[in-house]
Amino acid sequence: MVDRIASASDGTFDRRFVDEFDVLLQWRRDVRRFRTDPLAPGLLDEIIASAELAPSVGNSQPWRWVDVRSAQPRAMITASFERCNAEALDGYRGDRARQYAALKLSGLHDAPIHLAAFCAVTVDQGHGLGRRTMPQTLEYSVATAVSTLWLAARARGVGVGWVSIVDPDEVIDALGVPDDWSLVAYLCIGYPESGDDVPALERAGWQARTDARTRYRVV
Numbered sequence: 001m002v003d004r005i006a007s008a009s010d011g012t013f014d015r016r017f018v019d020e021f022d023v024l025l026q027w028r029r030d031v032r033r034f035r036t037d038p039l040a041p042g043l044l045d046e047i048i049a050s051a052e053l054a055p056s057v058g059n060s061q062p063w064r065w066v067d068v069r070s071a072q073p074r075a076m077i078t079a080s081f082e083r084c085n086a087e088a089l090d091g092y093r094g095d096r097a098r099q100y101a102a103l104k105l106s107g108l109h110d111a112p113i114h115l116a117a118f119c120a121v122t123v124d125q126g127h128g129l130g131r132r133t134m135p136q137t138l139e140y141s142v143a144t145a146v147s148t149l150w151l152a153a154r155a156r157g158v159g160v161g162w163v164s165i166v167d168p169d170e171v172i173d174a175l176g177v178p179d180d181w182s183l184v185a186y187l188c189i190g191y192p193e194s195g196d197d198v199p200a201l202e203r204a205g206w207q208a209r210t211d212a213r214t215r216y217r218v219v
């Protein structure tokens with residue numbers, strides 16, 4: 001895996017690049033349906049190398065990636081999802097319950113890559129800069145790395161799905177990671193069956209996007 005990606009750019013970008021970046025953002029969807037064929041050799045390493053360029057509080061780089069290849073931990077995590085998903089369904093009633101039951105909420109069975117992203121909460125790197133008042137910025141940094149990975153994958157034609165319907169403690173037990181690691185994301189990665197620039201939950205009628213002006217305030 002490369003440590004840095006060299007660039008001849010001076011850090012300025014033309015309008016065409018900006019427009020294409022906005023298109024990339026539109027196509028960065030949460031993928032649930034994957035083809036089962038493996039990624040091209042070296043492609044996952046390339047995507048993670050891009051994710052490593054993400055910012056972090058105090059330059060701490062608290063993210064820890066775990067490539068879950070073995071059948072047993074995969075099965076344990078899939079079982080956690082199925083139990084948690086059933087419990088979530090119990091929280092809905094009527095049409096919303098029927099709608100929830102029809103949703104495909106993970107690609108655990110088909111995605112060739114399972115990648116867990118953890119935060120090393122006692123990391124020494126960064127010497128605590130920026131974390132005294134907001135210690136949660138360590139986990140925010142990992143979330144930023146996940147977002148960077150997501151965009152890097154999509155730019156290479158690879159889909160990512162974030163599986164949040166799992167018990168973090170069960171994932172930690174299944175993977176046997178250090179006690180000071182906190183789960184931030186469990187990701188399914190692979191080539192998507194098809195692409196779409198509209199969120200799947202919007203297409204399914206679960207939740208439409210709302211006007212950005214409702215989330216913007218000037219004080």
